Amino acid sequence: MPKRTTLTFTSEDGPRVDSAKLYVYHCKYSGRHAFTIDADLKKMPRRRTDGAYIVDTNEHTIKLYTTDGGLKYIKRQNGAIEKQYRQNLGQLPIAYKSDLTSPLLYILDNAVTTFSNQNARRAGKLLVPPCITRSDKTGLVEMRIELDERSHRCCLSRVTADVVRVHVTGLMAGDAVHEELFDLISKVLNVRLSQLDIRRAKHNRNRIMTVEGLTPEQVFERLREQLKKQSTAREEKRQRRHG
Incomplete structure (x- = not known):
């Protein structure tokens, strides 16, 4: 065996x-x-x-x-x-x-x-990475987000142990980046804009986004679902191109 x-x-x-x-x-x-x-x-x-x-x-x-x-x-x-x-x-x-x-x-x-989305479930339980936690002070879910600027479109890139990586089209110095980030996360998590808030982290490329009304498990699951949709869409596009 x-x-x-x-x-x-x-x-x-x-x-x-x-x-x-x-x-x-x-x-x-x-x-x-x-x-x-x-x-x-x-x-x-x-x-x-x-x-x-x-x-x-x-x-x-x-x-x-x-x-x-x-x-x-x-x-x-x-x-x-x-x-x-x-x-x-x-x-x-x-x-x-x-x-x-x-x-x-x-x-x-x-x-x-050491974190891999492929190993995110164990014994039927969703294992949430450390970048998505519940704040002891506010009770709200916090996500550590890393921005990759000047991309051709705004979308999720990857969830690692340390950050939720997001591609944005604008420059990090402008308010437009925060607007498109709010719009993206609101759609992915299926929450209202009023349920989201954001602040800068120590690193210039990073942000801390808070989410009201969801658990860390719900946030992670919806992020994973979006990444799967994006992966499926890319594969279908590749097949059409080579079909």
């Missing part, structure tokens, strides 16, 4: 294979499986230069699902030039080595997440 494994989801965003203590990481932007490792990345030491996580492959076992991203030269703030032999998922760099003979592998900061 094949070996069975169980994926779990904790409040610290830690889906892993319980029996072997394996942690599964996905590209934060594409959602593709990046690597599996026998350690929690958050507990790894980090480089001072770029905040990358340092994985000693002599001490930890890691299975990469990446491709050769080639050699890149990075100029640091002190003027030094650093070689990076990169590992990519598609066109996106995930990790690199400074020396191909070194056991040290550097995982780029903010490149991967």
Whole structure:
């Protein structure tokens, strides 16, 4: 019989294979499986230069699902030039080595997440990512949103552990971005505009949106339904184009 494994989801965003203590990481932007490792990345030491996580492959076992991203030269703030032999998922760099003979592998900061929409349900229960929570102060649901500006249309992009990523057509400095964001989220969640509010987060690209009248589970489920609709529409369009 094949070996069975169980994926779990904790409040610290830690889906892993319980029996072997394996942690599964996905590209934060594409959602593709990046690597599996026998350690929690958050507990790894980090480089001072770029905040990358340092994985000693002599001490930890890691299975990469990446491709050769080639050699890149990075100029640091002190003027030094650093070689990076990169590992990519598609066109996106995930990790690199400074020396191909070194056991040290550097995982780029903010490149991967342990959350995957494919593992959002377990034992019939919807597992809500940490970016969608209920505020202890107000009791309202809060969503951490990351904006990708100057897109050709306003739409949802992806839900990760850290953010709900949204494409917007305008510039983040203008009020028009907030207007189209309100319109999009109102339609996706099927709520009135008066049930939504927004404020800026610490990062310029991020916003915190509050939702009145829904639970975190309802918010996440409706976001997932919209992403499925968009995926189906893209596939149908592709089939018509090649049919």
